[in-house]
Amino acid sequence: MVAPAPLVLSLGDPAGIGPDITLKAWAQRRDFGLPAFLVAGDPGALKARAHHLGLTVPLAETGPEDAAGRFAEALPVMPAGPASTASPGKPDASSAPCVVASLEAALGLVQAGRAAALVTNPLAKSVMYAGGFPFPGHTEFLAARAARPGRPAPHPVMMIWSEQLAVVPATIHLPYADVPGHLTIELLVETGRIVAGDMARRFGLARPRLVFCGLNPHAGEEGTLGTEDEAVVRPAVDALKREGIDARGPLPADTLFHPEARAGYDVAVGMYHDQVLIPAKTLAFHDGVNVTLGLPFIRTSPDHGTAFDIAGTGRANPSSLVAALRLARRLADAEAALAEREGRRAASVA
Numbered sequence: 001m002v003a004p005a006p007l008v009l010s011l012g013d014p015a016g017i018g019p020d021i022t023l024k025a026w027a028q029r030r031d032f033g034l035p036a037f038l039v040a041g042d043p044g045a046l047k048a049r050a051h052h053l054g055l056t057v058p059l060a061e062t063g064p065e066d067a068a069g070r071f072a073e074a075l076p077v078m079p080a081g082p083a084s085t086a087s088p089g090k091p092d093a094s095s096a097p098c099v100v101a102s103l104e105a106a107l108g109l110v111q112a113g114r115a116a117a118l119v120t121n122p123l124a125k126s127v128m129y130a131g132g133f134p135f136p137g138h139t140e141f142l143a144a145r146a147a148r149p150g151r152p153a154p155h156p157v158m159m160i161w162s163e164q165l166a167v168v169p170a171t172i173h174l175p176y177a178d179v180p181g182h183l184t185i186e187l188l189v190e191t192g193r194i195v196a197g198d199m200a201r202r203f204g205l206a207r208p209r210l211v212f213c214g215l216n217p218h219a220g221e222e223g224t225l226g227t228e229d230e231a232v233v234r235p236a237v238d239a240l241k242r243e244g245i246d247a248r249g250p251l252p253a254d255t256l257f258h259p260e261a262r263a264g265y266d267v268a269v270g271m272y273h274d275q276v277l278i279p280a281k282t283l284a285f286h287d288g289v290n291v292t293l294g295l296p297f298i299r300t301s302p303d304h305g306t307a308f309d310i311a312g313t314g315r316a317n318p319s320s321l322v323a324a325l326r327l328a329r330r331l332a333d334a335e336a337a338l339a340e341r342e343g344r345r346a347a348s349v350a
């Protein structure tokens with residue numbers, strides 16, 4: 001039997017906790033039962049951070065084909081991009097080319113089928129913007145890179161997933177004041193379709209149950225506390241129901257996250273980032289995974305950011321990265337099994 005392709009992990013911001021959690025995760029690979037992965041990026045950044053933290057982590061400079069075989073004894077790294085000059089905890093716009101090169105190299109492996117899924121370490125959006133990065137975040141960058149000539153770019157959907165709660169912000173990296181203007185029936189219907197489709201195909205839910213939060217207090221209190229809930233959210237939910245998708249809403253967001261409410265749905269779709277990321281990170285900060293739905297490949301990430309305040313101190317908890325690696329492996333294996341079944345079915349029909 002051929003060993004499955006490994007996961008590939010981007011370096012993230014070299015001044016953040018990406019290097020810390022990567023090294024820690026690998027060091028505890030047996031305890032965590034980690035799937036094999038390789039890092040794409042500057043080996044020097046990992047070497048320097050291991051020295052800084054007093055961790056003994058041998059690195060193996062290698063490509064994805066040998067990564068799984070080397071993983072037990074060394075952390076596989078495929079060198080990519082310029083060397084980092086940043087110090088732990090000191091964000092620096094000069095890191096942007098190093099972050100982008102790592103991300104491009106990792107993505108290239110996934111798009112070439114040499115890695116099974118992409119896992120990204122956190123980058124600092126403000127650092128990237130100062131360094132000229134023209135995308136709001138990974139999510140939008142990956143969607144742009146997944147575009148194919150003559151076809152519209154895929155619509156990326158951010159999901160923060162844990163065993164306790166899965167949430168999707170319908171608008172992502174947008175100033176709060178711009179949210180109402182961006183909420184349209186089309187956006188919510190498209191988001192609902194992608195969530196329902198990917199939860200069925202990738203997560204194996206037979207009939208995913210979606211709830212849609214209202215935008216306004218009490219979901220607009222029948223139009224007396226804002227118009228968007230009745231004018232935009234309700235028609236979108238009705239359209240999804242007509243397509244056979246199990247969708248409900250708009251429901252008041254403030255009462256959607258207690259245990260009894262959570263038992264009634266699989267994914268809560270919120271109208272803006274903080275509306276649903278606050279409950280998700282409050283319930284499961286260290287186990288939460290950021291998954292991008294709607295892409296032609298699998299991408300996961302820890303749910304947290306660069307945590308410059310603790311980078312290089314030894315206090316960074318690798319659990320969310322571990323959860324992201326495990327989920328990426330699970331989704332990649334499910335996708336491979338599905339593709340094989342579909343291939344067999346197509347062959348038997350031909």
Ligand SMILES: NC(=O)C1=CN([C@@H]2O[C@H](COP(=O)(O)OP(=O)(O)OC[C@H]3O[C@@H](n4cnc5c(N)ncnc54)[C@H](O)[C@@H]3O)[C@@H](O)[C@H]2O)C=CC1
Pocket residue numbers: 017021121122123124125126127138290301302303304305306307308309310315316317318319320
């Ligand atoms: N996927 C990505 O690339 C993401 C990037 N970010 C970026 O990260 C930067 C910092 O964002 P913040 O809002 O400060 O959030 P943050 O998640 O980096 O930090 C928030 C607080 O949680 C703590 N924390 C975070 N991860 C931790 C871990 N693994 N172990 C222990 N403590 C941890 C930090 O020390 C800090 O006190 C921003 O520039 C933002 O753009 C934020 C979220 C996701």
Ligand SMILES: NCC(=O)COP(=O)(O)O
Pocket residue numbers: 136137138139140277290301303
């Ligand atoms: N708060 C989550 C977040 O901002 C992650 O964004 P992305 O870099 O994964 O697009």
